[in-house]
Amino acid sequence: MSDSTVGEAVRSTAKVTDAPNGAAISPRAHTALERLGIASSPELRALLPRLIVTVAAWKGGVGKTEIAKELAYLLDGVLVDLDWDEGGATRNWGYRHEARTTAPLLDALDSGRVPRPLSGGGVRADLIPSHPDFAINQPAADRMATTLEHWSQALGRPLVIDTHPGGVPSTMGAVGAAHVVVVPVNLETRALRATEGMAQELQGGFPLLFVLNRVEAAPESELKQLEKLSEMFDIPVGPVVSSHAFLKRRKLTMAVCAPGRSGEIPARAAEFVGEMHDVAKRVLETAVLNARAQAEGETEDQHV
Template sequence: MPKIITVAARKGGVGKTTLAYELAYLLDAPLVDLEFDDGSATRIWGYRHEARTRAPLLDAIERGTVPRVLKGHRKPDLVPCHPDFQLNQPDADSMATILETWAEQWGRDFVVVDTHGGGSPSGDGAIAAASHVIVPVPLRTKDLNATESMVREMPDFPLILAPSMVPRVPPAAEIQRIRNIIKDTPVTVARPIPYVRGIETRKKRIALTSEQPIPKAYTAFADALHALADSLKGENL
């Protein structure tokens, strides 16, 4: 069975979509976009639902078919989302079954799912279906509060906390708080993903990790993403 990697967080603005986009590219995985707001992976990819007459994600769910993934140059393969998905998403159990069916039919080693920040029924389904749930965690009080609630809610899920937007000198108190959050749980912590100025306003649609050579300013960021992808491939978590 292919492995479903779900990227989820109980709060928006944590770097979730960037992480999902890059991981899907590095894992050569279809990226199923369940983020129905602007700023989604679908927008980053360059897909504009306004120019289309059909909604592949909604059509596949309604008809019980497997969507055809969109392919692009140096971008992850994509199943694009649509704003109407917000009001037409399946319940959690149905979404989990749908994703498992699609993953099996695609026959790829991995499928990456990006979810709506803050949670949603479809996101809960993607978490339930996941082999691993990657949770981006900026070292900020509100983000740590949301992450702590998530870990308390689902300590038996295969959560991997990924410290994100980490400054060059990480704040010691926040690092210790992450240790406290995962204490006495099976939750693991990935290599920190450093903050890179300008990443949130980057205009290129290609995956940053596809650039050769990687711009010097992005090297540490790309290295952390490669390390996470390699860990998922090797199950060295």
């Protein structure tokens, strides 16, 4: 899954510049690339305004929400929360549905209008919050996918979607709409079984990317099992995110990757922030490669 041209663009620390033909990069795309310290390229400029990244897993408790909210911040995207459980991204962001008279996610689905994301104030991603009633008001998978694609086009920014565990309709729709599906993988027996079930169910073209998450150790048998899954289903394995004790007790609603008042990342968070930067860069690299492969496939079909 490596490509020297794309890889160099994503790993570069050069400042973002305008396109060679003079076309300026959008301010939000500029912010995303600047946060990640990577160079602009024609492919990234074309992709970022329509990028959809879905974070999904068939087992709960593997760290989906942490990855989703940090990716959304780093990409200066909109965090779309499709997980109705109380421990999801919406609560973590600081939103309480009990104190609101509207339900943006449900209202948008009912009306067919594009929801207006709630501002994260520059310290966390903008949010389309979930609601407990979404559990019994999910659209069918095809409609959910079409809706997310419409929102992405209308908003002109990346969407990062946190999903409910398992293959529920809204999760399947979010997977179907995604340029990249980030699958957090814990190196534990039950979590790996769930990951295998997910890979079996979704085999056939879905752009999955395994990300080892909450890694405390690297047990040989579990690593071999993951390697087998990666090879069997042709799913690349992305960067590793370690287990960080401070995340379990953290009460701040701002993104961990957002600098504090000092303008710097606290020392205890530095390793995690570096790992999330690596994940975000790999997501962009994978999305570019997937988009390139899709375009080449469409060109070949036209010539048949």
